[in-house]
Amino acid sequence: MTTPSKTWIADLPKDRLIAEFSVWSADLVRLADDLARVDPHVDILHIDVADGHFAPAMLFFPDLVASVRKVSARPIHVHLMVADSILLSQIEQFADAGSDLISLHVENESVADEALDLLDRRGVAAGMVLKVDTPVERVEKYASRLSFVTLLGTAIGVKGQGLDEKAGARLQQAKQIIAGCGAAHRIVLAADGGIREHTVPLLRQSGAETVVLGSLAFNAPSLDERMAWVRAL
Numbered sequence: 129m130t131t132p133s134k135t136w137i138a139d140l141p142k143d144r145l146i147a148e149f150s151v152w153s154a155d156l157v158r159l160a161d162d163l164a165r166v167d168p169h170v171d172i173l174h175i176d177v178a179d180g181h182f183a184p185a186m187l188f189f190p191d192l193v194a195s196v197r198k199v200s201a202r203p204i205h206v207h208l209m210v211a212d213s214i215l216l217s218q219i220e221q222f223a224d225a226g227s228d229l230i231s232l233h234v235e236n237e238s239v240a241d242e243a244l245d246l247l248d249r250r251g252v253a254a255g256m257v258l259k260v261d262t263p264v265e266r267v268e269k270y271a272s273r274l275s276f277v278t279l280l281g282t283a284i285g286v287k288g289q290g291l292d293e294k295a296g297a298r299l300q301q302a303k304q305i306i307a308g309c310g311a312a313h314r315i316v317l318a319a320d321g322g323i324r325e326h327t328v329p330l331l332r333q334s335g336a337e338t339v340v341l342g343s344l345a346f347n348a349p350s351l352d353e354r355m356a357w358v359r360a361l
C-alpha cells in the first residue's frame with residue numbers, strides 16, 4: 129500500500145468528526161479482515177504502544193505497524209506510551225515501520241524537544257498526548273511544532289472506562305492554546321478514551337475534531353449506522 133501524501137493532515141475533513149479507529153479494539157486474531165471491514169469508515173488508524181512502565185498495558189510493536197502498513201492505505205497514528213529512556217529509539221523504530229504520525233507524551237519532558245527534532249528529521253508528523261490529570265497548559269510551549277494534540281479522557285492505557293468529568297473543559301482549553309500558538313499549519317485536536325455514545329456529542333461540542341473510536345465502532349451492531357451518526361454530529 130502507498131503511504132499518504134505529506135499533506136494528509138491538512139486534507140482531513142473539517143466539516144465533520146475525523147474517524148480515528150483504535151487497532152487495540154479490533155479483532156486481533158483476524159486483524160486484516162477486521163481492518164478491511166471497517167476501512168470505508170476510517171480516516172486514521174490509531175495504534176497504541178505501551179511499555180508496561182509508563183503505562184500499565186503492554187501494547188504493540190513496530191512489526192505490527194509494518195504489517196498494517198501493507199494492508200491499509202490509511203494514515204497510521206502511533207501513540208507512544210513509553211518511558212523517556214527508550215522514547216527516541218522507539219520513534220526511530222516506528223518511523224522505520226511506516227508511521228505517518230507519532231505522538232509522544234507531554235510527560236516525556238526530559239526528551240520531548242529532542243523527540244520533536246527527531247520526528248522533524250524523519251519527516252513524520254508530530255503529536256503530543258496529555259494524561260487525564262496533566263495541566264493542559266503544559267502543551268503550550270510545544271504547540272506550534274505539533275500536528276496533533278490528544279487529550280486522554282481516562283486513565284492511561286486502560287480500555288473500557290468512563291469519561292473523566294473534566295474532559296470537556298480541558299478540550300476547550302486546548303482549543304484556545306492551539307488557536308493562539310501562531311502555527312501556520314493545521315493542528316488537530318483529538319479526544320482519546322471514554323469514547324461512548326453519550327460522550328461523543330459533548331466531546332465534539334467542546335472542540336474535539338477527532339475521537340479515537342474503540343468498541344463504539346468495532347462492536348457496533350451496525351457500523352454503517354454508527355458511523356453515519358458520528359459523522360452527523
Ligand SMILES: O=C(CO)[C@@H](O)[C@H](O)COP(=O)(O)O
Nearest residue numbers: 150152153287288321342343
Ligand atoms: O486508548 C484507548 C483507551 O484509552 C483506546 O484506543 C481504546 O481502544 C479504547 O477502547 P474502548 O474503551 O473504546 O473499548
